[in-house]
Each structure stands twice: as C-alpha cells, then as structure tokens.
Amino acid sequence: MDKLKIMSVFGTRPEAIKMAPLIKELQSQTWCDPKVVVTGQHREMLDQVLDIFDIDPDYDLNIMSQGQTIFDITSRVLNGFGDILKKENPDMVLVHGDTTTTFAAAMAAFYCQIPIGHVEAGLRTWNKYSPFPEEMNRQMTDDLSDLYFAPTSQSKENLLRENKADDAIYVTGNTAIDAMKFTISENYQNPILSSNGSSVRRLLVTMHRRENLGTPMENVFTAIKEIAHDFEDVEIIFPMHKNPAVRDLAKKVLGNNTRIHLVEPFDVVDFQNILSRCHIVLTDSGGIQEEAPSLGVPVLVLRDTTERPEGIQAGTVKLIGTNRKLVYDAVSTLLTDSSEYDRMAHAENPYGDGKASKKIVSVIAEYFEKHIH
Ligand code: UD1
Numbered sequence: 001m002d003k004l005k006i007m008s009v010f011g012t013r014p015e016a017i018k019m020a021p022l023i024k025e026l027q028s029q030t031w032c033d034p035k036v037v038v039t040g041q042h043r044e045m046l047d048q049v050l051d052i053f054d055i056d057p058d059y060d061l062n063i064m065s066q067g068q069t070i071f072d073i074t075s076r077v078l079n080g081f082g083d084i085l086k087k088e089n090p091d092m093v094l095v096h097g098d099t100t101t102t103f104a105a106a107m108a109a110f111y112c113q114i115p116i117g118h119v120e121a122g123l124r125t126w127n128k129y130s131p132f133p134e135e136m137n138r139q140m141t142d143d144l145s146d147l148y149f150a151p152t153s154q155s156k157e158n159l160l161r162e163n164k165a166d167d168a169i170y171v172t173g174n175t176a177i178d179a180m181k182f183t184i185s186e187n188y189q190n191p192i193l194s195s196n197g198s199s200v201r202r203l204l205v206t207m208h209r210r211e212n213l214g215t216p217m218e219n220v221f222t223a224i225k226e227i228a229h230d231f232e233d234v235e236i237i238f239p240m241h242k243n244p245a246v247r248d249l250a251k252k253v254l255g256n257n258t259r260i261h262l263v264e265p266f267d268v269v270d271f272q273n274i275l276s277r278c279h280i281v282l283t284d285s286g287g288i289q290e291e292a293p294s295l296g297v298p299v300l301v302l303r304d305t306t307e308r309p310e311g312i313q314a315g316t317v318k319l320i321g322t323n324r325k326l327v328y329d330a331v332s333t334l335l336t337d338s339s340e341y342d343r344m345a346h347a348e349n350p351y352g353d354g355k356a357s358k359k360i361v362s363v364i365a366e367y368f369e370k371h372i373h
C-alpha cells in the first residue's frame with residue numbers, strides 16, 4: 001500500500017512551534033509520507049522556528065507583506081494552498097490553532113474534500129470579537145474539521161457543546177509542552193540574564209494582539225514604564241513582535257531606559273529559557289499562557305478574555321486587561337506580596353505530559369485503519 005500523505009500547513013511563529021514536534025513524530029513513521037507547507041504569513045519569526053527545529057518545507061507560499069490585512073492573508077492562502085492541494089491531493093491536512101492561515105487552509109482543504117485534522121481544537125471565549133479574528137477562525141475551522149485534537153478536557157467539552165461528534169474528539173494535551181522538551185535546558189545562559197547583577201527581578205513582556213494595538217497597548221506600556229521607575233530592582237525584557245505598530249509604540253513609550261531592554265524577537269530556545277528564568281511574564285499571547293504554568297512563572301494576561309481558562313483555574317494565570325492603573329496595581333502586588341507571588345508560582349501545568357504529538361499520530365493512524373479497511 002502507498003504511504004499516507006499527511007500534509008501539515010502553518011504560517012506564523014506559534015503554529016510552527018506547536019506543529020514542529022508533531023512533524024518530527026510524523027517523519028518517524030514508516031506508514032506516512034509527511035509533507036510540510038508554510039504560508040509565510042510570518043517571515044522572519046517563522047524562519048527562526050524552522051531553523052531551530054530543522055524543518056525544510058516542501059512548499060512555501062511566502063505570502064507576507066508589510067501591513068497585510070486579513071483579507072490579503074485569507075485570499076492568498078486560499079488560492080495558494082488550493083493549488084498545492086490540487087497538485088498533491090494529500091490524504092489528510094493538519095492545521096493548528098486559530099490564525100488566518102489556519103482558517104483559510106482549512107477552507108481550501110474543505111473545497112477539495114480532503115479530511116482535516118485540527119490540532120489545538122475547541123478553545124473558546126464565545127465572544128465573536130475577542131480575540132479578533134482568532135475566535136471565529138477557530139470556530140469556523142472546527143466546523144470544517146473531521147478530527148479534533150483537543151488539548152484539555154475543557155476544550156473537548158466546548159466541542160461537544162457545539163454537537164461535534166464525540167468519537168472524532170481526542171484529548172491529547174498541548175504540543176507546546178512537547179516543544180519545550182526540545183528547548184529547555186538547565187545550563188542555558190544569556191547575557192541579558194546577568195545584566196545589572198543577579199538580585200534583579202526580571203519582567204518579561206510580549207504584546208501583539210490586533211485588538212490591543214493603539215490605546216490599550218499604550219496604556220500597558222505606560223504602566224510598565226511606571227513600574228520600572230518605582231521598583232529599582234526591576235528590569236523589563238521586551239522582545240518586540242515584528243509588527244511595526246507594536247515596535248514604533250514600544251520605542252516611543254519605553255525607549256531610552258537602561259532597565260528596559262527592547263530587543264528583537266528571541267528564537268524559541270532563547271525565549272523559553274529566558275521565560276523560565278524571569279520573575280513574572282506580562283503578555284497577551286496565547287502560547288505563553290500554556291508554557292509559563294509548567295515553568296512556575298506567574299502570568300499576567302493583558303486581555304479581557306481568555307480561551308485558556310485552565311491556567312487561571314490552576315492559579316498561575318491572572319486576567320488583568322489593559323487599564324493602566326489595573327496593570328500597575330497587579331504587577332506591583334506581585335512584586336510586594338510574596339505569599340501571593342508564591343501561590344501563583346507553584347501551580348500545576350494543566351496542558352499534559354509532553355506526549356501530545358505521539359497521541360495525535362496514533363489517532364491519525366487509527367483513523368485511516370477505520371476508513372481504509
Ligand atoms: C498573527 C495571527 C495571530 C497570532 C500571531 C502570532 C492572524 C490574523 N493573526 O498576528 O492570531 O497570535 O500572528 O504572533 O492570523 N511581521 C514581520 N515579520 C514577521 C512577522 C510579522 O514583518 O516575521 C509584521 C508584518 O508587517 C505584518 C505584521 O507584522 O504585516 C502583522 O503580522 P500578521 O501575521 O498579519 O499579524 P500578527 O499580529 O502577527
């Protein structure tokens with residue numbers, strides 16, 4: 001029998017990080033002919049991940065343009081990936097998460113009537129515009145999918161609530177934890193972790209969400225600047241997303257301060273190791289809410305909603321929004337109240353045992369056993 005052609009498609013940094021362990025696992029299977037398509041929705045930030053995990057894509061749509069809109073991304077991915085599907089006719093397409101690459105690639109696979117496996121299925125805020133456009137990207141992708149790889153039992157519950165078939169949903173854990181097995185190292189060192197001595201408390205900050213661009217982001221940056229001013233033992237590390245709307249504002253509000261490091265995006269090995277050695281992380285990222293709980297780092301989430309309630313229930317994650325005073329107060333409390341800090345730093349990782357990729361691959365093999373025999 002011919003090998004099964006399983007085609008993974010992704011385009012942004014977080015999708016690449018969380019698909020990489022799965023691609024490695026697929027590559028180790030004798031029954032599988034794995035194909036990798038990148039859309040290039042991100043360019044530099046995607047390439048950093050491909051380099052680290054040594055993944056050489058079979059196709060690269062290279063769609064990114066400065067100031068790209070969600071209309072641009074959707075139409076370029078739909079057409080470009082559609083052409084690849086017509087040529088390659090894979091047995092299954094795997095998509096990840098909730099980006100516009102994810103949704104448009106799933107749509108293209110649906111138009112070609114190719115089964116779709118959705119990795120990180122079932123995350124929900126139930127709020128159409130928060131996060132935007134990710135909430136509807138993931139809902140629409142789940143509507144198009146045939147197999148659901150839900151990271152937690154709560155995400156499975158969300159899918160059942162939408163009447164997705166019970167026997168198509170598998171709770172696997174999150175492949176983010178698998179990826180950390182490749183990246184985290186006890187002996188890791190970086191000069192940014194030793195600047196100004198070892199008694200410094202380092203706050204890691206990332207921000208990029210579309211709904212936070214502009215005033216909400218400016219409010220948060222102002223609060224961070226005030227924290228750096230008021231707490232002399234605090235340093236801020238801010239790897240700036242490549243989006244100019246983030247970088248320009250960060251430089252304007254946070255620039256020219258010796259205790260605020262505005263740096264280029266770290267590669268994932270640097271980022272996750274630095275994260276594990278920071279005191280607190282402030283972020284609007286999805287993936288970082290999954291990684292920090294297993295590293296014992298308290299997470300303050302710069303958003304009003306989260307599709308990842310597990311970290312909040314575990315106690316490591318707190319939703320604080322983007323109001324200047326509320327952000328200042330939340331950070332200041334964690335810097336001054338050691339029992340509150342310890343409570344948040346000693347919670348459990350709700351995202352599995354780092355074997356999600358293995359589970360996903362065995363479900364795919366089983367799916368074809370059922371459908372071919
Ligand atoms: C995208 C996803 C978001 C995800 C995020 C992860 C959509 C609509 N948004 O948002 O769900 O959380 O990625 O980071 O799918 N840029 C570069 N080089 C890069 C990457 C980005 O120059 O390597 C710049 C470009 O100017 C680009 C802009 O950043 O136009 C925004 O990128 P885009 O992918 O449209 O949106 P993100 O905010 O990154």
Ligand code: UDP
Pocket residue numbers: 013014017206208239240264265266267268269271272284285286287288291
């Ligand atoms: N990350 C990275 N370098 C950085 C910042 C983040 O490698 O400078 C990683 C981080 O470990 C996580 C992912 O990028 O796995 C999160 O990406 P992002 O916040 O851009 O997207 P989201 O998860 O919000 O979709």
